[in-house]
Amino acid sequence: QVQLVExxxxxxxxxxxxxxxxxxxxxxxxxxxxxxxxxxxxxERELVARLTSDGGSTNYADSVKGRFIISRDNxxxxxxxQMNSLKPEDTAVYTCAKCPxxxxxxxxxxxxxxxxxxxxx
Numbered sequence: 261q262v263q264l265v266e267x268x269x270x271x272x273x274x275x276x277x278x279x280x281x282x283x284x285x286x287x288x289x290x291x292x293x294x295x296x297x298x299x300x301x302x303x304e305r306e307l308v309a310r311l312t313s314d315g316g317s318t319n320y321a322d323s324v325k326g327r328f329i330i331s332r333d334n335x336x337x338x339x340x341x342q343m344n345s346l347k348p349e350d351t352a353v354y355t356c357a358k359c360p361x362x363x364x365x366x367x368x369x370x371x372x373x374x375x376x377x378x379x380x381x
Contacts (some may be wrong), residue, residue: 262286269375282339282356290334293359298352315360346379355367
């Protein structure tokens with residue numbers, strides 16, 4: 261069965277960096293586009309970044325553009341989100357999700373459980 265397991269979250273000071281990982285199993289990871297989402301308390305879920313199956317095309321929310329980088333290692337079945345210059349408003353639960361095909365999507369078919377990121381001094 262498809263499994264997506266996030267890691268790398270934690271507490272970081274404003275201006276700091278974190279790298280999230282999403283370990284994928286149960287499907288041929290290299291064939292599918294992947295997304296990162298986040299959900300902050302009292303706010304709607306936000307699509308943070310999208311990446312095609314080969315890693316060749318990305319898309320970012322305006323709120324993270326220039327600060328976050330989505331990438332993947334298809335040999336290790338792992339998706340990453342490098343987060344730099346973190347702000348308190350980046351505090352949220354971050355979740356990875358699998359798309360139904362190799363192209364970027366707005367409707368994933370599988371989701372991870374999420375990892376908490378807290379940006380605070």
